[in-house]
Amino acid sequence: xxxxxxxxxxVLILLTLAALGWTVLVGLxxxxxxxxxxxxxxxxxxxxxxxxxxxxQELTKILTQSGKDGTGSKRRPQSExxxxxxxxxxxxxxxxxxxxxxxxxxxxxxxxxxxKIFGIQQGSLLERVGLRENDILRSVNxxxxxFNAIGDCLDAHGxxxxxxxxxxxxxxxxxxxxxxxxxxxxxxx
Numbered sequence: 001x002x003x004x005x006x007x008x009x010x011v012l013i014l015l016t017l018a019a020l021g022w023t024v025l026v027g028l029x030x031x032x033x034x035x036x037x038x039x040x041x042x043x044x045x046x047x048x049x050x051x052x053x054x055x056x057q058e059l060t061k062i063l064t065q066s067g068k069d070g071t072g073s074k075r076r077p078q079s080e081x082x083x084x085x086x087x088x089x090x091x092x093x094x095x096x097x098x099x100x101x102x103x104x105x106x107x108x109x110x111x112x113x114x115x116k117i118f119g120i121q122q123g124s125l126l127e128r129v130g131l132r133e134n135d136i137l138r139s140v141n142x143x144x145x146x147f148n149a150i151g152d153c154l155d156a157h158g159x160x161x162x163x164x165x166x167x168x169x170x171x172x173x174x175x176x177x178x179x180x181x182x183x184x185x186x187x188x189x
Contacts, residue, residue: 063171077173088125105119113144115137116137139173140173164185170187
């Protein structure tokens with residue numbers, strides 16, 4: 001009986017280590033079901049009336065910074081505002097889930113380090129924050145991201161989550177059909 005107990009204990013330990021290894025390598029799936037994620041597109045004018053003067057000032061600064069073009073002149077991009085709910089914010093906070101979302105769509109790093117996204121699934125996290133087919137991600141909160149550098153991506157993700165959890169919007173500058181567009185993601189209250 002002692003030998004059988006030792007074998008069972010060894011098998012249990014191996015299964016536990018295998019499960020732990022799987023979790024580390026693959027990651028746990030999000031506990032937030034996709035059906036509970038919700039975002040609502042609202043007009044920029046409506047949004048501006050809902051935020052504080054300080055938030056308006058910071059948002060205007062980021063949008064103006066995002067609108068810089070190669071000639072040095074400032075051109076404010078068209079904006080789309082998406083109000084998100086808590087389950088969507090939680091899903092965005094799961095780095096493995098975000099990575100999985102990007103892998104389910106197709107993406108291609110451009111020569112300038114920006115990221116072109118296509119093959120976006122209907123109802124996906126990417127679609128719910130305003131991304132569309134062939135959008136090119138350029139910057140987050142006025143800071144250009146080099147998608148060739150994993151550190152830039154992780155920093156932008158972490159900084160964005162911190163801002164959203166603190167109740168501040170995040171601005172993602174994209175290029176859509178040759179024109180700059182600013183996706184403003186408004187966190188839940």
